[in-house]
Amino acid sequence: MFKVPRNFRLLEELEEGQKGVGDGTVSWGLEDDEDMTLTRWTGMIIGPARTNYENRIYSLKVECGPKYPEAPPTVRFVTKISMNGINNSNGTVDSRSIPILSKWQNSYSIKIVLQELRRLMTSKENMKLPQPPEGQTYSN
Amino acid sequence: MAENSGTDPSVDANVDKNAAQDGTMIVVTVKTPKDKEEIVISEDSSVAQFKQEISKRFKATQEQLVLIFAGKILKDGDTLNQHGIKDGLTVHLVIKTAHKSTAGSASPTTSSGAATPQASSSSRTSPAAASSTGGGAGVTPAQPANILSGLGDLSALSGLGMGSSNFMELQQQMQRQLMSNPEMLSQIMENPLVQNMMSNPDLMRQMFVGNPQMQQLMERNPEISHMLNNPELMRQTMELARNPAMMQEMMRNQDRALSNLESIPGGYNALRRMYTDIQEPMFSAAREQFGNNPFSALGSNADSSGAQPSRTENREPLPNPWGPPATSASENRATGTSTSSTSTGGTAPNLSNPLGINAMGLGNGVFSSPGMQSLMQQLTENPQLMQNIMSAPYMRSAVQSMAQNPDLASQVSPGSTPSQQQQQFMQQMLQMFVGGEPPSQTPEVRFHQQLDQLNAMGFINREANLQALIATGGDINAAIERLLGSQPS
Numbered sequence: 001m002f003k004v005p006r007n008f009r010l011l012e013e014l015e016e017g018q019k020g021v022g023d024g025t026v027s028w029g030l031e032d033d034e035d036m037t038l039t040r041w042t043g044m045i046i047g048p049a050r051t052n053y054e055n056r057i058y059s060l061k062v063e064c065g066p067k068y069p070e071a072p073p074t075v076r077f078v079t080k081i082s083m084n085g086i087n088n089s090n091g092t093v094d095s096r097s098i099p100i101l102s103k104w105q106n107s108y109s110i111k112i113v114l115q116e117l118r119r120l121m122t123s124k125e126n127m128k129l130p131q132p133p134e135g136q137t138y139s140n
Numbered sequence: 141m142a143e144n145s146g147t148d149p150s151v152d153a154n155v156d157k158n159a160a161q162d163g164t165m166i167v168v169t170v171k172t173p174k175d176k177e178e179i180v181i182s183e184d185s186s187v188a189q190f191k192q193e194i195s196k197r198f199k200a201t202q203e204q205l206v207l208i209f210a211g212k213i214l215k216d217g218d219t220l221n222q223h224g225i226k227d228g229l230t231v232h233l234v235i236k237t238a239h240k241s242t243a244g245s246a247s248p249t250t251s252s253g254a255a256t257p258q259a260s261s262s263s264r265t266s267p268a269a270a271s272s273t274g275g276g277a278g279v280t281p282a283q284p285a286n287i288l289s290g291l292g293d294l295s296a297l298s299g300l301g302m303g304s305s306n307f308m309e310l311q312q313q314m315q316r317q318l319m320s321n322p323e324m325l326s327q328i329m330e331n332p333l334v335q336n337m338m339s340n341p342d343l344m345r346q347m348f349v350g351n352p353q354m355q356q357l358m359e360r361n362p363e364i365s366h367m368l369n370n371p372e373l374m375r376q377t378m379e380l381a382r383n384p385a386m387m388q389e390m391m392r393n394q395d396r397a398l399s400n401l402e403s404i405p406g407g408y409n410a411l412r413r414m415y416t417d418i419q420e421p422m423f424s425a426a427r428e429q430f431g432n433n434p435f436s437a438l439g440s441n442a443d444s445s446g447a448q449p450s451r452t453e454n455r456e457p458l459p460n461p462w463g464p465p466a467t468s469a470s471e472n473r474a475t476g477t478s479t480s481s482t483s484t485g486g487t488a489p490n491l492s493n494p495l496g497i498n499a500m501g502l503g504n505g506v507f508s509s510p511g512m513q514s515l516m517q518q519l520t521e522n523p524q525l526m527q528n529i530m531s532a533p534y535m536r537s538a539v540q541s542m543a544q545n546p547d548l549a550s551q552v553s554p555g556s557t558p559s560q561q562q563q564q565f566m567q568q569m570l571q572m573f574v575g576g577e578p579p580s581q582t583p584e585v586r587f588h589q590q591l592d593q594l595n596a597m598g599f600i601n602r603e604a605n606l607q608a609l610i611a612t613g614g615d616i617n618a619a620i621e622r623l624l625g626s627q628p629s
Contacts, residue, residue, distance in 0.1 A: 017210045020230025024171035027232045029210015033224055042211035046173060046234055057206060057213065057234055 003106070009069050010038035013110050026114035028062065039064055041110060043075075045118045051127035053081070056134055060117075062110050072104035075113060080136040082129045083121065091138040093117070166227035168220075170194055170207075172235060183226065188216040200235045208232040590616050599623055 017028040025048070031040040043060040047053030059078040065071055075098075077091035085097030095101040100108055100116045120126055163184035170177050179193050191202045198205070207214040209223050209231045225231060584591070587609040593616055594605045604623055612618035 014210075018224070018226075018229045020169065020171050020232060024173050024176075024230075024232050027208045027211050029212060031211075044208045044211045044213070044232070046208075046232070055234070055236065057208065059213070060211075 004069070006064075006066070006068055007038060009109070010064060014038065016109075016111060021111070026111065026118060028110045028114060031061065041073075042078075043110060043114045045114055045121075048118055048122050048127075051121050052129055052131045053121045053127070056131070059137070060114070062113065064110070069106040069108070072101045072108070073110065073113065075101070075117070076138075078137050080132045080138060082131050083126050084123075084129075085120070089138070166220075166225075168225060168227070169230040170197075170233045171230050172198070172233045181220070183220060185220055186216070187214045187218045187220065190214075190220060191216065194233065198233070198235060204236045206234040206236060208234070587614055590614055590619065594619065594623075 013028070014030060020027070025046045026044065028041055028043040030038065031042045041062040041064065043062050045058040045060065047056040047058065049055075057079070058081055061076045061078055062073050063076075064073045072095060074095070075093040077086055077093065080091065082088070085094045086092070087094060093101065098116070098120070100113060163182040165180050166183045167178050167180050168190075170179050175198070177194075177197050179190070179197060181190050181193055187207060188202070191205050191207065194200075194205055194207075195202045202216075209225055209229075212223065214223060214231070584606060587606065590609050591602065591605055594609075595602070597620070599605050599620070601623075605619065608619035608622040609616075611622060
């Protein structure tokens with residue numbers, strides 16, 4: 001199997017993030033443009049319609065470690081959210097509860113993670129969860 | 141990269157507009173979840189300037205725009221350069237309709253302009269509705285103008301002076317506010333989010349189900365719950381509710397059908413039954429909130445008088461529809477909610493209009509102008525039609541509410557010339573209403589149409605017909621009943 005070097009992958013993802021590939025409901029990019037290691041990323045998910053997340057913009061931090069893309073990134077919500085698999089007090093996404101993180105494949109990408117999280121927002125168990133007031137963030 | 145400047149003719153055109161900026165022009169794609177536009181902008185510009193362009197193109201105010209690039213929200217003070225936005229890249233846009241931006245949570249409702257706090261307060265109530273309505277019926281938070289207010293985020297509401305935590309009160313307050321301010325109402329109705337919401341049958345259904353009175357009603361009338369569960373029907377109803385012209389059309393058809401129904405002996409009873417079974421409980425349900433139900437007296441009179449459903453004749457419950465009982469009538473016009481709209485329009489739930497949603501109730505200020513106008517014209521031209529219509533209870537309250545607020549009536553034809561006529565017409569209607577029928581004419585003349593009808597039906601005893609008509613105030617069906625009652629059947 002051909003293993004794509006980490007930086008190649010991340011650069012590709014950077015470009016995709018900037019070009020807005022996808023349907024416009026998720027966005028991602030480097031947290032710091034000078035970050036040569038391409039580790040820290042910020043992501044954004046626009047809450048899907050007809051859910052309690054609708055019209056909200058969720059900010060996330062995605063960290064792609066040295067083993068990425070072999071290892072899944074760690075994802076953390078910055079904007080407060082109430083959702084299964086997301087730690088209520090600090091917004092970390094539990095890799096074991098989010099299927100694509102627990103069954104990570106190296107063909108997955110940040111975009112896919114964000115889209116999957118968004119999709120989970122539309123699930124029956126999540127879509128009606130009462131949400132904290134808009135604009136609140138986790139303190140860390 | 142610098143070569144992108146001014147090569148396209150379109151860019152040149154825009155360059156004139158953006159004359160204030162130097163630097164090369166870049167084409168940035170702005171993407172919303174629904175839409176995509178290419179905006180040409182100077183690469184040195186700030187995010188604020190960028191938003192200005194965008195607001196023009198997307199027809200939204202700058203405050204409503206939230207720009208996201210590479211996972212970061214672009215703040216007005218930043219520059220495009222800062223974020224590395226270059227030619228050909230895509231920026232995501234979220235247009236916050238009736239929502240505050242993600243900065244700031246509870247308080248700023250009062251800060252924005254006139255209508256928006258109302259709208260956003262209603263949107264505030266909706267996350268409340270989300271949590272509280274119907275115990276987990278889970279309406280999405282983004283529903284503005286959701287009159288099914290509730291708890292939750294009351295801090296925002298208290299900013300508006302609605303400090304009450306009892307959501308029934310809140311609801312009433314909301315409605316009163318809306319009632320007293322038809323502009324707000326119309327604005328809310330115009331809000332595309334409202335329309336979106338209304339186009340979502342699941343949502344409406346949840347709203348209905350969430351209201352405890354509806355639940356009661358549903359228990360008593362399983363048909364209603366069937367209806368609610370039938371998405372097709374819901375959607376149709378929603379369509380109706382949203383589209384006032386269609387609604388008017390529909391109502392007119394219903395009126396005709398109903399009056400036909402009325403003329404069938406025995407059909408009147410069916411109608412009455414329908415009314416008592418369905419409408420009354422709705423009225424009573426709404427009554428708790430809205431004050432006295434002018435039709436309850438009617439209903440009870442009809443019941444007590446047995447074979448004498450003298451609906452039109454009994455003027456008691458309508459002492460002066462345009463007089464003091466302003467609250468009941470005006471609140472009868474409350475919009476947006478299921479029950480209120482159902483009961484207030486007083487539109488009898490009928491086949492194609494299951495909940496009796498009265499679009500007039502729903503969209504008084506803005507909607508229903510062309511339909512209403514033509515309806516009005518028809519009415520004026522044909523007093524007979526008017527009679528027939530009057531005899532239907534639901535029309536009553538609609539007319540009541542129309543006349544209740546002559547401003548509203550003139551709003552019904554917004555900005556168009558016949559407002560004068562409308563006013564006049566309203567006066568006439570008022571007269572007719574209070575008088576019951578066109579005054580200063582002999583009964584024979586007044587009722588000659590009805591007499592003809594009765595004749596055609598086979599009631600040849602003109603005297604008796606006339607008597608009956610006079611007694612029932614021109615209500616043919618009541619007259620028929622009377623006549624039949626006095627004859628050995």
